[in-house]
Amino acid sequence: MKTEFRALAESDLRERLGYPDAATTDKIMDHIDRSCLSFLAHSPFLCLSTSDSAGNCDNSPRGDYPGFVRVLDERTIVIPDRLGNKLADSFLNILDNGHVGLVCFVPGMTETLRINGTAYITDDPELLGMLEQGHVTPSLATVIRTEQVYLHCGRALLRSGLWDVEMQDLANEVPTSGTMWAEASGLSPEVGKLIDEGMVGAYNTLY
């Protein structure tokens, strides 16, 4: 099957797409306004994009109680670091190149909040204290100075039916994480089953 195709230049692209309406670009702010503050106060999940200075990209999910992304002032937000895989891909990228992009979700809402800005990592104890959850204070936090803040239209989520309850049946058709892990690491399916059993316990420790 053919896997190489003609790559378009920007002029080709604009010929196809045209240009955004003023209404679309006008809604891009540099700060968190009152409505965005409310959006973040109810958002339990986001995807964080980072890249290193060579442009190698990474995107990773972050989730916690709704409002876990705290707004310190209208240009400053903070994401607590929670228990993860310690690959620290995002952190290493941020140390190399502070530019980050977020897509934040509110369950049931089709529009998403997009925030682009510049980040750094801190261990400030007073800040970390504010991010305590379930008696666990994170050991690190990502502070982001916002540069672009805007609501992304809901068509992608509407078309995908992402929040429809019946869509959750799809998960049953996908190999389990143990199976995927075992396959990716060249291990036997029996090991995959053990990984799945182990994950039940591991997922009890969320913080």
Add this chain to the structure above:
Amino acid sequence: MLPLVVKRITPQSTDIVSLELADPTGAPLPAWEPGAHIDLQLITRQQRQYSLCGDPADLGSYRIAVLREELSRGASMYIHDFLREGRLVYARPPRNLFPVQPAGEYLLLAAGIGITPILSMAKDLQRRGARWSMNYAVQDDTRLPFRAEIESLGDRVTINSRDRAGRLDLEAFLADVRPGVSVYSCGPARFTDAVEAAMQHWPAGSLHLERFEPKPIVALPNTDFTVTAARSNIVVEVPAGESMLHALKSKGLPVTGSCLRGICGSCAVTVLDGAVEHRDSLTSDPESRTMYPCVSRALASDLVIDL
């Protein structure tokens, strides 16, 4: 958990709002006594304890008051900024860790948001014709919640604020032991700590405290230990880096935590065997067999609990 509808939100001072919470169908709520609190759960899943500060005779609604915390961990900010009348919240039925016990006379000492349990106590003592007086320490009139209600209690109440009776010198005020007087105090840690320090020479049991913040505790280093849940016949390993409450929950044992800081008492378990290092703010007797596993740990390598 009880579903409760937010019936009314009333600004009480520059940084305090009060909330009236009622059953969505209008049914009467579970009864409570002054000193009781509810564990409130917000739509954000955060759970916090709030003292009931309304009238225990009115089971049509509960009233709580919430201070906007400067360094909010999220819940007080959410309540101030986003909770609206008509919304649902959830609460566990009231529990009372700060009950008023019979005494010849009562001295109530409140500071700041610590007025909440004390206000209900004052009204109840007034109604019962008890001998009581109250001092309420607050910065100034702009920070004074429930002003009309407090003023209506008359001259048994002294408001120690910049605008009124001035600062309360606890050390001088509590220097003379008053036999037969029970002291009930609630407020920020620096206030309750000062009350406790000023009453060192009073008879044991004279002081009843409710804390919002954990008592400063010097704890031994965490070690690994083993807990046996006797009734369930389950053995739980608690690693040094994990709370005992968390370890019990992970094994599916029926314990619930709320404050997770050793102040609310909701995770209490009974110890059948083994020595406990009590790290909570509720226990005064080091030999107590009631243990709060959100913060407390085994002193040695093994504990047996009644679960």
